[in-house]
Amino acid sequence: MSPLHSRRSRTKLTVISAVSAGTLISGGLALTAFAGSPDPSTSPGAPATAGSPGAAPAELTEAERAELIRQAQAGADDTARRIGLGPDERLVVKSVVQDVDGTVHTRYERTYSGIPVLGGDLVVHTAGSGSSKGVTRARKGTVEVATLTPDVPADRAQQQAVSAAEAQGSERTTADGAPRKVIWNVSGRPVLAYETVVGGLQDDGTPNQLYVITDASTGKKLFEYQAVVTATGTGRSQYAGKVALNTARSGSRYQLKDATRGGHKVYNSKHTTGTSTGSLFIDKDNTWGDGRASGSATGQTAAVDVAYGAQKTWDFYKDTFGRLGIRNNGQAAYSRVHYGDQYQNAFWDDGCFCMTYGDGKANTHPLTELDVAAHEMTHGVTNSTAGLQYTGESGGLNEATSDIMGTGAEFYAKNRRDAGDYLIGEKIDLKGDGTPLRHMDRPSKDGASADYWSPSVGSLDVHHSSGVANHFFYLLSEGSGAKTVNGVSYDSPTADGAKVAGIGRAKALQIWYKALTTYFTSTTDYAGARTGTLMAARDLYGAGSTEYDAVRAAWSGVNVD
Template sequence: MSNSPTPRRRSARRRTTAIGTFTAVAALLGMAVQAGTASADNPASGTKVDTGALPMKLSPSQRAELIREADTSTAATATTLGLSAKEKLVVRDVVKDRDGTTHTRYERTYAGLPVLGGDMVVATDKSGKVTDVNRASKAKLAGTDTGAEVKPAAAEKQALGAAKSEKSTKTKASQEPRKVVWLVDTKGGAPVIAYETVIGGLQKDGTPNELHVITDAVTGKKLRQWQAVHNGTGNTMYSGQVTLGTAQSGSQYTLSDTQRGNHRTYNLNRGTSGGTLFTGPDDVWGNGQPSNAETAGADAHYGAALTWDYYKGVHGRNGIRNDGVGATSRVHYGNNYSNAFWQNGCFCMTYGDGAGNAKPLTSIDVAAHEMTHGVTSATGNMQYSREPGGLNEATSDIFAAAVEFNAKNPSDVGDYLVGEKIDIRGNGTPLRYMDKPSKDGRSLDNWSSSAGNVDVHYSSGIANHFFYLLSEGSGKKVVNGVSYDSPTYDNKPVTGIGIDKAAKIWFRALTTKFNTTTNYAAARTGTLAAASELFGGTASAEYKAVANAWAAVNVGSRP
């Protein structure tokens, strides 16, 4: 038998197991999962999608060529946009529509310094003419003094103090403070020279720490901080008997999905680093019970496959970064760890086993939520604090439910509940509710001027509520056997357009409109533009539904 890896598809039988309730660790703040789908109760209405505005399915080599072409013309693009001589553009991503429109996402530097909040998306038609520019900031950088009075060591000390005040442990700077130009929420919109320090170690619940702290390089004032670790044949625990993509090498099989970018699933075996690739002699994984280490591996591997297939089949996106490269899943993190998270650094999703190590956080919606944090990082990259952070979390919630509905798994049917399988509270209730987010006791149903001061996992409720209303509409209804009753801020009804259309609108806005500073008002503008491009202008039922759903959560008004 050949020693070269051979793709395998595997299935296995689910065994029922009775698991008692357990006391959940405080919140699972790093894993908010929610979103929606079209239902038989509420069929989609309105016009058909404009296929020309849908993203083209690009091979990794085609995407690389588009990036190369964009790289060769950054100087000309900067001139066209009226940037100063010291400003340079750096290509982050390129998305091409079927009608030839190209959306190039840039980061910016000034005098060699990274400009945080200076990113933009530039749309050009097939002739190369600029047709639209979405900027994170409109501030002018010409003439900015890049001098600093504060020493890097002082900035590092401040960042370490911020981490310790969050009860982080094993804190240390994971990189030297770097000087940057800060354009996010500055006084009068003026640029500020600052230091960005990243602190490693562990958060108070054992989650890896990547705390970013921004320090004014002139005054020493702390300007902002945010956390970059986003707390996201198998006999699975949650999805029954499923088919998995595996590979064979000699007489051994591994959880390596060669059909999906070589995504691999590892066993951390209650550790917090390292891990071993799941390997076995029989190509059958798990037995449906948490006591079998392979069971959680099968769930995570399956969830990753479903998410890959959803983004590729529905949105034409070839992997998290659209480059055909699969991420990594890691299960059995820590001991009694009730969380899951995404890290850009390892390009991986990591899952704990819950209280008592009895309920691994590896359900479909959790896996999709964590992988979507990677998609967001590669596209809109909304900064993980204040209103942009709420939108970042909501995006993972939205596509988590969209993946769940799209999967059509009879053991885990699509719903608008958050983490309903993992029982994180220990009392059988979901972590969150999309039709009325405030049912969890903390999430926001509607926008207010204080929304940016609320933890991002709770301010995400505004966008989650919007998306539910856009998908299903307001009032009482039953979807896949689950009862919902969604209110509106203005006490006016909303008619849904179905999750398929709603998800296409959100995806287009995420990949072509959103940026690091996008707030709720800007999200409304971006989704309205996306609806117009996809469904034919402001008179379409879809455009009006977007406007009505935002008004129903107190963002903007009805047309």
């Protein structure tokens, strides 16, 4: 999407994401199948089974999840040997998902001689009986490096990172801390490297969190990425009409705090920028907002929209997938509204574990539509699960995941003022002509997004390469051709003109979520996404089932074979 106003070319304005330092850049999903464990990417003709409703995620208490993590960590050395890691490699448990049938999907980060391996993440799949079902890796192979002694001093790497941040508009002249040693295992041979983080603010007031990877032997910059990625946003004040909000009483006043959904709070940044949380919204009579834009006297209306969006997104994840919050631990993030002066962006930041919303043009167009709020929260879910790196094809999948789940939350809410549709940000009027930010049935309608995969898709901005996955999801849900849903007309083509029959949005969401949480890794690309969703469809509905075949047909419809 073209910038809304004059900005440096490095900034891409759309709805946002942030990723962790431990997640790496795009590549293929690599599946290691143990004996007796079919890989649907290589065995499309495997005998059909009756499917397994037990492949849905089980609801676990925090104590049960903690015990699974404890057991996995206790057996991590044995797991490392069993899956063929080298003697200097160790596994650190990141999260555990258990299916209803007892299958456990354990997500690990990796270290080498105690040093974190960027690009070393993997997921081990274990049946309830204890037998192995395979491993999904960010990158194949063991890790070996020539030396663990750097030839380049750490301060040289730090200065390189600061210079890179200054070039991107940060006012910070020092790094947030000393560079840490890492093993760079994303491309080429693994090498010892430095990872340096520079914070501060970008030139438009957005928090800066630039990660720079420097080869510790040569001093060459291997990679850099912005972990707080700006989001575009200008539009109308977003309203869902009269809504019920869960609040908390404190003395004679009420706080905009939802104790029933992990303690989500909404704060007022009062048009400041930076890392300050701001002031918690408080009211005397528990009646919030006045239906006007964010320029109103109290500024509560934008806070109402955000609180409502957080409620519906929490409930959507809980009721649809059994997920309790972004990290699945029952704890909520928090939200900030009225960030900056005429700030035309919104963003998720994993560092503060929070969502932040600007007021848009003239401080009268806050970015608070339901699917935008759900989009931002989903970046947190992606970061706490697959960790899809926000660049290349994996970045497109990251962005599409937020669009897909934002769409799911909007349909789930069943709000008459903002009915569910396959349009992203349709009420924020990004272009000033009343058209949506993105169209899932035919992504190219926005003038920049890709309808189909091609070898050049990974070079597009992630908000445009996401079109391939968005289109796949629409085809899987609704099928190709003309259709009207909730009064909105769609007409979705396919790459080869073949007809695709949809299986319904509910099943499509289950397949995507299971693939995200159990088969995608930080480096998953479109080919890997095809493999992961086929495996998810096999787990949920059976290899050779209607749903499995629909996944394969929908990917073919967007030229991913």
